[in-house]
Amino acid sequence: MSAERPQQNEDASAVARLQERALADQLALKDRALDVAAEGITIADARLPDRPLIYANEGFERVTGYAIAEVLGRNCRFLQGPGTDPAAVEEIRTAIANERECLVEILNYRRDGTTFWNRLSITPVRNDLGEVTHFIGIQSDVTARREAEHGLRRAKEALEHDLRLAARVQQALLPPAEQQLGGLRIARAFYPCTDLAGDAMGVVAFPEGPVGLYLLDVSGHGVGAALLSFTLNHTLSPSAEGSLLIEDSRQGPSVVPPSRVAERLNRQFPMDRTRQYFTFVYGVFDGAHGRFRYVMAGHPAPVFLPMTGPPAPLHGRGLPIGMIENATYDDEVAVMEPGDRIYFYTDGVIEALDSSEEEFGHARLMTEIERHRELPLPSGLDRVAGAVREWSGGSLRDDVTLLVIERGEPLRPASSARTD
Numbered sequence: 001m002s003a004e005r006p007q008q009n010e011d012a013s014a015v016a017r018l019q020e021r022a023l024a025d026q027l028a029l030k031d032r033a034l035d036v037a038a039e040g041i042t043i044a045d046a047r048l049p050d051r052p053l054i055y056a057n058e059g060f061e062r063v064t065g066y067a068i069a070e071v072l073g074r075n076c077r078f079l080q081g082p083g084t085d086p087a088a089v090e091e092i093r094t095a096i097a098n099e100r101e102c103l104v105e106i107l108n109y110r111r112d113g114t115t116f117w118n119r120l121s122i123t124p125v126r127n128d129l130g131e132v133t134h135f136i137g138i139q140s141d142v143t144a145r146r147e148a149e150h151g152l153r154r155a156k157e158a159l160e161h162d163l164r165l166a167a168r169v170q171q172a173l174l175p176p177a178e179q180q181l182g183g184l185r186i187a188r189a190f191y192p193c194t195d196l197a198g199d200a201m202g203v204v205a206f207p208e209g210p211v212g213l214y215l216l217d218v219s220g221h222g223v224g225a226a227l228l229s230f231t232l233n234h235t236l237s238p239s240a241e242g243s244l245l246i247e248d249s250r251q252g253p254s255v256v257p258p259s260r261v262a263e264r265l266n267r268q269f270p271m272d273r274t275r276q277y278f279t280f281v282y283g284v285f286d287g288a289h290g291r292f293r294y295v296m297a298g299h300p301a302p303v304f305l306p307m308t309g310p311p312a313p314l315h316g317r318g319l320p321i322g323m324i325e326n327a328t329y330d331d332e333v334a335v336m337e338p339g340d341r342i343y344f345y346t347d348g349v350i351e352a353l354d355s356s357e358e359e360f361g362h363a364r365l366m367t368e369i370e371r372h373r374e375l376p377l378p379s380g381l382d383r384v385a386g387a388v389r390e391w392s393g394g395s396l397r398d399d400v401t402l403l404v405i406e407r408g409e410p411l412r413p414a415s416s417a418r419t420d
Contacts, residue, residue, distance in 0.1 A: 066111045346402075
């Protein structure tokens, strides 16, 4: 028995030494892990006055530029400076006073005076009695992310400013809300679904009396659609060089028939180049004879409202502009008597959706036009547009654009006016 007892003691000692060595290795591994961590890690003693640092790792040196020997025994507030947000400082103080966790992003200062954004995490450490003995702080340099976010905000603000400016330009290109021209009363309504619209409209006063009117809707939304609508507005201006709407002849300038305007546009704006197409309705009104000569290119049919009688869609068809090379178009003619109206609109009107995803539709549009026929032109149009917006709950998914004309008293024929 006496021989076995020393052997047992030696074995127990060996086991204890192995356990101590394993524990030491684990502690050394933890120390190495803390030292090589990319984030700064600090430990403050909550039991000492002013909670000084008792540990800082190499990551803290890399993040702040302070040597470990310089910071031990000091409160970590030395990282604060004149640009530090007092609200963030107070949030940290309150969390420490209440012995709770805290996560805040705060502007701190490195040893050389340069600033960095510190994503600071503070966690209390409690003993077996539940008392807070230490605070662990983890500092992460998030300066690059904050600067990127700031750059994105500035870019977004600049873009929003440019979009608002472009929207004002687009609004300036619209015809007046109401006007009288060439024997017509004219009114329009324009409600884009975003800052920039893909819809465009125009009223053109030709020499010697005829009046041209167009409404178009570019496919898609946003900047691309708006840029093409801007370009088309310029192209369809009679003052533009090489205008599509007027041509010279032996008898002088003459108005190009609507069908030929559509064909010219189709050649000039092919979809394989613009990546977009557009629907188009364009007509020329001859006030002396009450004839409205028009072309339709994939556009919703205008609604003809006679002085007496129910509303009805105008006849006509044609492919959208730019969709197919060498597409041909035909002119149609509607005769307007005094008091007759024609409503033009884009598909955002009839395709407006309510909360249950039901479209406003042609039938409701006809009903609204009939309902407000006795009102003056601008008021009646406002009621129709208001019904569409009310149907969609004010949340438009597409531009809502309407243009309406009403024939007034017949004009005396102008001998030099040519519309064909």
